[in-house]
Amino acid sequence: MMMTSSALLRSIGIAVLLGTAACVPTRNSLVTDVGCTSLTCYDANYTETAYRAVDYMLANARDPIIGDDAFDSTRPVICAVCVNLNDLHETSNFGRLMGQSLKTALHAHRVNKVIEVDMRQAYVPIIQGPNAGEFLLSRNILTLASQYNAGAALVSTYSVALNKVYVMAELINVDQNAVVAAHQFEVPIGPRTWALLENKELPPEASQILGYVRPKSNCAPCEKPWPFSAGY
Secondary structure, three states, rough: OOHHHHHHHHHHHHHHHHHHHOOOOOOOOOOOOOOOOOOOOOOOOHHHHHHHHHHHHHOOHHHHHHHHOOOOOOOOEEEOOEEEOOEEEOOOHHHHHHHHHHHHHHOOOOOOOEEEEEOOOOOOOOOOOOOOEEEEOOOHHHHHHHHHOOOOEEEEEEOOOEEEEEEEEEEEEEEOOOOEEEEEEEEEEEEEEHHHOOOOOHHHOOOOOOHOOOOOOOOOOOOOOOHHHOOO
């Protein structure tokens, strides 16, 4: 039994569609870390980490040719303290150090004039906007930006996880309130990072932390429990 021309065309079209669908790859965004989740006895180099983060943001910042909501390398940048993502009114020695490290890294690139926000002027660099999950620059930052003719603000937040601190740094165009560059990186919670998060500074307070013995393998239990194991 011979097919009509229209039926033949329909069958060919179905075959092509089925073949195309079979070739479309599935995309899974989940990427797992290698090895077991475990505590560590090493810390990050905050200075080099901040420099690389700023280097990445400057290299990938939205270009002025694209539009007004871009990064202007000729205008000053306001830098603010790094705050706790779970409580934007809170920071720690870690947040203060990370904010300073990012500011120093930006200054080291010698692209923009860097202006540091006084803690009394604007302790929290960002506030939650009218829509859930949307963050806008505070009025204090916008006022200071106008005074200094700043084109962008470098703001950052950190979030403490079980064995890492996730830091998100953003360059925000103060005229358009638009993110023009962003970078997220992870900091392992080693003894130094834990002490900074807990605002511990003196050697007597660190004696228990520095006595930690590294497990024989990544999946082995801690030979000496971390003092923060119950807190986080």
